[in-house]
Amino acid sequence: MLGKSVMVKGQIISREDLTIDGEVEGTVELQEHRLTVGPNGKVSASVKAREVVVLGTIHGNVETTDRIDIRKDARLVGDIKTARIVIEDGAYFKGSIDITKSEVRQQPAPPSRPPVTQAATQPIVTPAAAVGGSIDLKRQA
DSSP states (O other): OBOTTOEEEEEEEOSSOEEEOSEEEEEEEEEEEEEEEOTTOEEEEEEEEEEEEESSEEESOEEEEEEEEEOTTOEEESOEEESEEEEOTTOEEEEEEEEOOOOOOOOOOOOOOOOOSSOOSSOOOOOOSOOEEEEEEOOOO
8 A cells, every 4th residue: 555645756566465655656556456535635747557546636547457436536647548447436446448358267067059940030140249449427516
């Protein structure tokens, strides 16, 4: 944990979960772990982590392999690349969101089915796998 009186300029690479309640400028990498930006936290950095929870402020691009959670009263200005996202009511976000497929672990093959004797009459429709675009959410006074 980096307390609210701590200021770091440079690169942070962590092999465990990290909570930042102070100020960080530079880059933050927690490839397989969670980054939590506390309510007093101010991060001006590019961020890469498995999961990010924002209670304070991030100014920079964020890339997660699992999810990002932008809580009430949080501020995030930058582009997001993630598999899942939660933006609570009251949060401020300005940037673009790129939803990516989460890595699918290889599963055993399903048991074989008996052959189909009749042709299907309905087409098979699959939903879109990703959403892209820009979004600008602002709290109204």
